[in-house]
Amino acid sequence: MVEITDIFEIKDFSIYYGDFMAVKNITLNIEANKITAIIGPSGCGKSTLLRSLNRMNDLILSSRVEGQVLFQGVDIYHKDTDVIELRRRVGMVFQKPNPFPSSVYENVAYGPKIRGVKRRSQLDEVVENALVRADLWEEVKDKLNESGLSLSGGQMQRLCIARSLAQQPEVLLFDEPTSALDPISTANIENLLQELQKTITIVIVTHNMQQAARISNYTVFMYLGELIEFGDTDTIFVNPQNKLTEEYITGRFG
Amino acid sequence: MAIFDEELKALREKVLKLGYMVEDAIRDSVKSLVERDSALAREVIKGDHLINALEVKIDEECIRLIALRQPVARDLRFITTTMKITTDLERMGDLAENICERALELNEKPQLKPFVNIPRMAEITQSMVRDALDAFVTGCSQLPYEVIKRDDEVDDLTVRNFEELLPLMIQDSKIIPLALKRTYVAKYLERIADHATNIAEMVIYMCKGKLIRHMEISE
Numbered sequence A: 001m002v003e004i005t006d007i008f009e010i011k012d013f014s015i016y017y018g019d020f021m022a023v024k025n026i027t028l029n030i031e032a033n034k035i036t037a038i039i040g041p042s043g044c045g046k047s048t049l050l051r052s053l054n055r056m057n058d059l060i061l062s063s064r065v066e067g068q069v070l071f072q073g074v075d076i077y078h079k080d081t082d083v084i085e086l087r088r089r090v091g092m093v094f095q096k097p098n099p100f101p102s103s104v105y106e107n108v109a110y111g112p113k114i115r116g117v118k119r120r121s122q123l124d125e126v127v128e129n130a131l132v133r134a135d136l137w138e139e140v141k142d143k144l145n146e147s148g149l150s151l152s153g154g155q156m157q158r159l160c161i162a163r164s165l166a167q168q169p170e171v172l173l174f175d176e177p178t179s180a181l182d183p184i185s186t187a188n189i190e191n192l193l194q195e196l197q198k199t200i201t202i203v204i205v206t207h208n209m210q211q212a213a214r215i216s217n218y219t220v221f222m223y224l225g226e227l228i229e230f231g232d233t234d235t236i237f238v239n240p241q242n243k244l245t246e247e248y249i250t251g252r253f254g
Numbered sequence B: 001m002a003i004f005d006e007e008l009k010a011l012r013e014k015v016l017k018l019g020y021m022v023e024d025a026i027r028d029s030v031k032s033l034v035e036r037d038s039a040l041a042r043e044v045i046k047g048d049h050l051i052n053a054l055e056v057k058i059d060e061e062c063i064r065l066i067a068l069r070q071p072v073a074r075d076l077r078f079i080t081t082t083m084k085i086t087t088d089l090e091r092m093g094d095l096a097e098n099i100c101e102r103a104l105e106l107n108e109k110p111q112l113k114p115f116v117n118i119p120r121m122a123e124i125t126q127s128m129v130r131d132a133l134d135a136f137v138t139g140c141s142q143l144p145y146e147v148i149k150r151d152d153e154v155d156d157l158t159v160r161n162f163e164e165l166l167p168l169m170i171q172d173s174k175i176i177p178l179a180l181k182r183t184y185v186a187k188y189l190e191r192i193a194d195h196a197t198n199i200a201e202m203v204i205y206m207c208k209g210k211l212i213r214h215m216e217i218s219e
């Protein structure tokens, strides 16, 4: 028997902004080394749920949670959680590429430096490694000292992925990572995610349903803060079990 | 109605039209044999290219919709079902044409014995085609399951048809070529019923999202 390991176990989990309940009592397991896509109409709580997985939502003062999120069996909302370490292990890449206004090299070396990697040779190795994994090395190896902001949109997004990878995360969270990119850059990122999935777990919010269909193993459909359907991506796109899911993915919503 | 919904509706109507054409071809092919109407047989043969042309048109439309609309879920199942159904319908048209070819040959010679099994088979197969397509347009019901059950009846009649001809062939070997041609006609009808069964199975797939081909029907 193949052992299925759930890296996240989300249990009866709700997220509030003040009195507003943005995520309603969700129970969901995220399997390790798979791509899980979260889809649903704007405002249904996808980003809110995603951000809760590495406690990015802590940065929003009005937000609070109920229920549990276990990361490798440990409750990440426990008071003893080292949030900095959690965010290293569970990285996040946003919709708009947001490199630091510094060199390509410094962008990637930033995290490792903070973690105390000081030897130049060791930093070089970490940076090269991360850029190779982000499929960017060949394009930037001769301009490591140029500004990260001088790259193309698709390259900047891969630079942000490299920056996250340099932290050696176990999970990467992506919030609509290709919605600002052209089709070729999008295809590059999609290929990259499928490559990365071999070694890390990926959770991606996307409003591009074909993207979810192309790259994910599991799909979560949310509506008005609720989880409506969760299943194999094959099942969701060929034979969804819930009427609402079917209406949404066939474009007949509302 | 959204454009895509209208396109799907138009597609459904084309499949129905193809179905009517095939039903007519089956009925006329058997009529040309039973009533020894060779002119009718030639007409059916001449009309087969219209069935082929509509099949191609429907397939092209399906391919276009897949490329442009990127259908998923029930839309995807509807379109893939349509593509398979039209292949079955087109094959039925070919088989009706084959029946007409045998009718032309048989009509040249005196009739061996009155037709009993073949008209009955034609009736059942036509009803199978009609009901399979009804199920396709009206959606999920018991109808496709009933179509699949009727296939057994056609199989039985195929066997009976042969068993009734066999003693005649043993008695008089000169009639063997004619008797064999009548056996072929029964075999063609049996194959038509098999195609109708395929359609019913695809309709069940379309409704349930589960392929039931090569499985025992329990419902």
Ligand SMILES: Nc1ncnc2c1ncn2[C@@H]1O[C@H](COP(=O)(O)OP(=O)(O)O)[C@@H](O)[C@H]1O
Pocket (backbone or CB within 6 Å): A017, A022, A040, A041, A042, A043, A044, A045, A046, A047, A048, A049, A060, A062
């Ligand atoms: N910082 C915030 N403060 C208050 N409400 C918010 C905040 N962020 C999101 N919301 C609300 O929570 C709901 C879910 O938002 P979000 O998670 O961004 O949805 P999605 O990513 O699915 O578009 C929306 O109604 C949104 O208006």
Ligand SMILES: [Mg+2]
Pocket (backbone or CB within 6 Å): A046, A047, A048, A175, A205
């Ligand atoms: Mg969002």
